[in-house]
Amino acid sequence: MFLSEVRGADLPPLSEDRVAPLLRSLDPMPVCDFVVRSPTGVALPGRYIDAFLIVDAQWQLATAIGRVHAACAAAARTGARLVTLGGFSSIVGESARLDPASEFGVPFTTGNTLTAAVVAEQALTAAEGDTHARVTVFGAGGDVGSGVCRILHSRGLKPALVGRRPTPLAALAAELPGTTVCSWEDAAPRSDIVVLVASATLGAVCLERVLQSAVVLDAGHPPNGAASPGVRYARAGRVRLACPLETDLPAVLRHYQRGELHACLAEGMTLALESRWEAYSVGRGGITPARAAEILALAARHGIGPAPLRWEDAPLS
Amino acid sequence: MITATDPRYPMVYRDVVAHSVTGEAVGIEHYSRMIPLARSIDERLDLLEDAYHEKLHLLSMREVGARLAVPVKTNMDGPYWRQVRDAFRERADAGDLLGCYVMQDIILETFAVVLYEAILPGSDPFAAERVRVIAGEEREHLAHGIRALTEEFARDADALRERVDFANERVARVLAEWIGPEECGPHCGVCNEACAKLDLHLLGVEMPVVQARFVADYGEALRTIGFRPADVTRWLARLPA
Secondary structure: OHHHHHHHHOOOOHHHHHHHHHHHHOOEEEEEEEEEEOOOOOOEEEEEEEEEOOOOOOOOHHHHHHHHHHHHHHHOOOOOOOOOOOOOOEEEEHHOOOOHHHHHOOHHHHHHHHHHHHHHHHHHHOOOOOOOOEEEOOOOHHHHHHHHHHHHHHHOOOOHHHEHHHHHHHHHHHHOOOEEEOHHHHHHHHHOEEEOOOOOOOOOOOOOOOOOOOEEEOOOOOOOOOOOOEEEEEEEEEEEEEEOOEEEOOHHHOOOOOOOEEEEHHHHHHHHHOOOOHHHOOOOHHHHHOOOOOOHHHHHOEEEOOOEEEEEEEOOO | OOOOOOOHHHHHHHHHHHHHHHHHHHHHHHHHHHHHHHHOHHHHHHHHHHHHHHHHHHHHHHHHHHOOOOOOOOOOOOOOHHHHHHHHHHHHHOOOOHHHHHHHHHHHHHHHHHHHHHHHHHHHHHHHHHHHHHHHHHHHHHHHHHHHHHHHHHHOOHHHHHHHHHHHHHHHHHHHHOOOOOOOOOOOOOOOOOOOHHHHHHOOOOOOHHHHHHHHHHHHHHHHHHHHHHHHHHHHHOOOO
16 A cells, blocks of 8 residues: 555554545545656656545445546546546446546546457467467456457467356357356366456455466456465566656555556556547457557557566566 | 434534534634734734634534533643644744644634534534534635635745645644544543544444545645645645544
């Protein structure tokens, strides 16, 4: 939690159990400003607004939707030309079909297309070109998950589809020949690569049955799994910026390696640097390989690309 | 939430009245201390009027106490108000009118607005009418303070930042701790018996919500004045949870 770091060394750190009740009641608010730069020379200002979503046993979707909605309103009040949802707010915005464009006149993007594109690229890196690698996508019925599956399928892989909702999984399996819907219990011990992209609470996915040789790429936010003994576990869905983000509150970036960021946020930055003030990623199920390729190319033009995978601080390659 | 016919209502509401009356008395003291520091006749008149408004609020809440037939306790020397008043007097004695505005017009008015608005839904009609009027006028004070300090920010942002640094440490931190969800460590000296926070839920007041509202409105006031969100976040992060 960045608040403890910002608070100053002269005060005791804030404990989560004391802060959580306060944050649960706190309205979304602007936290800091930043400047995003492109190697092309373009620089744009941005503002980080925290919706204070605490994803734990007490969280409720209706409350979360209200918070994300209020955060969009706060963004509109600051004169934003584009709103990008990040982390769990992206999942909430997608599932709630939020439409701040019509309400506040500001387009917004969930950032899911770049997230899916980056996660798929990272999975392909992990596969090292082996189109026979056994890939399981946990959360395949969601927007990012289905997008990852489509991209991987277009590159010759046949992912196993795991998720909670049978209907979208069956539809995806029908759309992508060669893919199959599986239970996690069946898929876990038969996977070379596991991609976690579920809308789940922290550490909800048990990795006990995953093969010791398997690679687990966790793009969940909050993380779906956790580093476990013998499992090659890496956080995925992050990009590296050629020009690191400049912010007047560096503590908010403390969970990132320098110059790295969640891809969902980078999608909004990419669109802004391209002067494309549009709702690029909205709703669920619209991420195609072509759209993913487009946003990856746009991002690359501004020095934004998939971050190297790390576990125990060692690059995969 | 209990109603005014519940026998517990006067017992809980007497603490509301005690806190209102004491807080308004502190407001009168603060505006009175600011009057000699005024830079113009108009400013002096404005401050005099502010003090007079606080007097009217105090009398209005005393009437609520009288109608409920409860004693109206007033104590400006309890551990929390003592710290706040000492901080204010320190800056007033130093002739720092700007610092006084930050403490009274921003922090204390935000505190007042948040508490009055929190108590409003659980108040009986007689009290609610008064609380609504007072909350509205305190909000006007706050808005006036924000406008005045926005001009000061444009004139000398660093000078104003120094004042907020001081006021955040010496006043906002004290008030945020006071309205925290737990029973007060030292007795505040205002509640009639046990800590009122234990019973305020009977009037529909949830202290974590009140505390969060204070943090949010105080932060919003500072951002409206012109401070960058990052500066405001640093100040808010220093408040007790």
